[in-house]
Amino acid sequence: MPPAASVTDDNFDHALALEACARGDRHALQRIYEQESRYLLGVAMRIVRSRAAAEDVLHDAFVSIWSKAHSFDAARGAARGWIYSIVRHAALNRVRSSARESALDEPTAAAHEASAAMAAWQEEGDALTRQAQLGRLGQCLDGLEPQRRECLLHAYVDGCSHSEIAARVQAPLGTVKAWIQRGLRALRECMQ
Structure with missing residues (x-):
């Protein structure tokens, strides 16, 4: 899924968007995607070193954000940081799993x-x-x-x-x- 080309909003409230995702509001997830996807794609690309793999990571990360939004706790950290950590972990998991896959000698x-x-x-x-x-x-x-x-x-x-x-x-x-x-x-x- 390629990143959105929309302009970011400096006043975007990530925590409110995650709370809305936890309630099942799909538009909130779309707003997070529109706000952050191009930056998150960059994070993923720096880790996995391939645009195609980074796009896969981004997709998997947004599935995780959607399914785990209820677990976000504002007392433990910023919502934006939580979102970025989901992407970073997804990218690192991709690198680890591809390191285990190797051609047979x-x-x-x-x-x-x-x-x-x-x-x-x-x-x-x-x-x-x-x-x-x-x-x-x-x-x-x-x-x-x-x-x-x-x-x-x-x-x-x-x-x-x-x-x-x-x-x-x-x-x-x-x-x-x-x-x-x-x-x-x-x-x-x-x-x-």
Whole structure:
């Protein structure tokens, strides 16, 4: 949503506009938007560094202003500052979330492909076919307790950390570490 092109009013009462928003007055939200959007867009752009992302942030921020207007407390600070803090937090959240999104590098992508292939293979193939394809390793893996086998596959096929495995199998971290250690020991013994 591009910012409004209207002229700002130096006597605009942000607190009254927020109170009206809290009562469900959509025109009050529009007046806040007309008064502040171009400045708020600038705040968002300085943080997210992209006009398109800043416009998205501004939209999300105005949704938050509308839904949270009842929580504004004039005793805790100025209404205009409260509005700006909503935009600033929305922009920072956008930056944080985009920092978590990253393209997969080749080894990670290969691990995900291997994991998908292993899952498909386990669902489709019978035990004899798997044993013939994997040989002794397949026999040894099939001989493990299901939890140990699952943890080992997550660790060595999916490339997951111990804490990620614990979250996936919904088991305590110490238990997962023990299952992996015991599973590896059992595999070594089986493969000799």
